[in-house]
Amino acid sequence: MMNLSGAVHAADRALSEHPFFGDSPRILAKVLARYRFGLELFAERLPSLARAVATVEKLGDADARRIFFDPLVRLMLERGFSELEAGRLMAPHPLEELLPGALEVLPLGLCESRMPSRLRVGSKVPKWLWDVARPSDPYAQALHSAFDGIFGENPKSRGTLLSPEASAQRKIDDSIELLSMLLPHSGAAALTHIEAIALLSARLEGGTVLSAAGGDLTPSTIFLSLDDLGNPWDIAGSLLHEGLHMKLFDATRSVSVAAAPAETIQVPWRNIRWSIVRTVFAYHVYVHLSLFKAAALSVDRALTERFGDPSAYATRPHAMSVVNNGGGSRFGRSIDRARYLGEQLQTTWSHLLTPQGRDFVRWLGESLAPVDREVFGEEAVGSAGDPERAAYQKVPGLRARPATQGECLMVFSPGAPKLHWLDLNAWLIFELSDGRTFPEMERAYLEVIGGRVEPDEARRQLRSGLESLVRSTLVVPTRQKGEAV
Structure with missing residues (x-):
């Protein structure tokens, strides 16, 4: 029988190998290829872009990523695709200013170059930290406007961006290292899809925001509330959580998972209906967080001496937490939610998925199953035991x-x-x-x-x-x- 660490290692590797959904280098290569091709098409309708596009075409992937993954440049690229497909792409267009400007500041990204402080975290694919100390800069204003679009629409919501300090940089660096050591394949891969990190203090109607992915309004960016997360294990879990959202955003640019994206379903732990797309994204996260929890249970002494024993930290229980995973309620743990969503997506809701979506769900479930049996050791069939x-x-x-x-x-x-x-x-x-x-x-x-x-x-x-x-x-x-x- 496979032991605990062996099951975790096998699942970690399996979750990084699917050609469409797991293989991050392949996913990112497709994203870069899409943007290169998009610029070629845009330049046919925006002639002033021709010189900049020719320069971008000669860039290596690292510099091209700095261009394309900048939040504002990427936002305008996606707008360009929408306008192209609608037959409305025409001059003047923000890309005509943004793209040459992004080329001028390489090897920094465009928005990164406008930050008063230049703080980066991570070593494999460094991420830069938003600094809000210069709100008069037009690029900073644009980022603030995008942030307000996320947290300002609901009058019961509020959010504040925070400027990073050296202590925050150290906390994030430590948590990136912890995640990469625990899940060197799937965890490290998820991190490569994050370009920028913003610190925040925010509340939505449902409660305190621990972390968030920027989505369409602030592409390539995730948000973290370091004070509310508190400990390196849960910060690492949030980095994994939001990095996985970014990864699936990138993957679904070329592969569709939902046959009926407008359809909604009800999950038993929330009082609002979810779209089937949100449900698939959630399942993706819960599978990986279950694996992360299993990895934390099998951690060696060297890691607990450096980052502390997860059980020694005090925090409120929630399904995303490694420290306090809410095992007292029926769906209080990530593994409980992963089991439920996996079964429903493979049966009751399967007609809402594309063939690729059903393959995606099946792959996630099969990758996690040995860990579920070995680590959590509970049968998912009701309360009748075996x-x-x-x-x-x-x-x-x-x-x-x-x-x-x-x-x-x-x-x-x-x-x-x-x-x-x-x-x-x-x-x-x-x-x-x-x-x-x-x-x-x-x-x-x-x-x-x-x-x-x-x-x-x-x-x-x-x-x-x-x-x-x-x-x-x-x-x-x-x-x-x-x-x-």
Whole structure:
């Protein structure tokens, strides 16, 4: 059996190897190629860009990244793509000023060059820290405007940018090193998608903001509240969290994961509905944070002597924390949320994903599964303990109706109330949940599936589908027949 550290190492490597979603050098190469091609197309409609575009074309990838990953330049590049596709790209355009200006200040990035203090963190792919001490500068004003767009739309929200100090630089440097040591493949890769870090103190309607990704308004930038995060383990976790968002932003420039991006779903730990895109992004993060938690549990003494024992820090519980992961509530841990989202995305919500999206979800789940078994050691199927020692039956009072043409079964749960859509596989497992024990279900399932899939894959599909039905409260595990009360 694989040991704890071996399981963590294998998952860390696996999560950095998928050609579309894990391989950061490949993802970043595609981003740079997209921007180079975009500039070529833009210059055909903005002739004044021609000389700057020719210069950019000759740059190596490191300098090209400094140009393209600058928050304001990247913002205008994405605007350029939108205008190009809408047939509205024309002069005058902000890129006509920004691009030559970015070339002039190399090897710094354009916005970085306007910062009063020049603080960088990280060594492999250094990131620069926003400094807000010069708000009169037009580039600083533009960054502030973008920040206000994130935190100023809701009257119940407030946010303040903070200027960095040397102590903040040291904290972030230490946390980058900690993350890179714990997850040298997937963690270090996520960091390469971050270009800039801004420090903030902010509240949204839901509470204190610990970290955030800039998204479309401040591309390539993440925000950290160092005072609220407090310790290097949770700062490292937030760097991983936001770096993963940046990584998936970059990956989905060329690969679509959502077939119905406008569709929304409800998760049990939030009182607002999420878009399916947000759900996929969240699952990506929870899988990696579960791995990060497992890595922290297997850490050697040298790291705890340097960064402190995670259990020694006092902080409020939350699912993103390594120090206090909220195990007292049903979905208080990252692993609980990863399990739930993974099962739902592979079953109930799978029709909302593209084939690439379903492959993405499957890859994440398969990468984490050995760590889940080895580290967390809990079965995800309800509360009946070992699923192979339980029997399963449908929840009383359900209403069901087949949609034969759509090859699915509609099931309404009055207790929720909620309408569930079961695909053919889930439908079969649902029908087999008539009081049979797990071994009895397995025999019947294999008889139906026959030679269409390998037996091991069929068993995986049965277990996965059954776990999803239990989580959806359509099926309940009970005591095995003849077991003592």
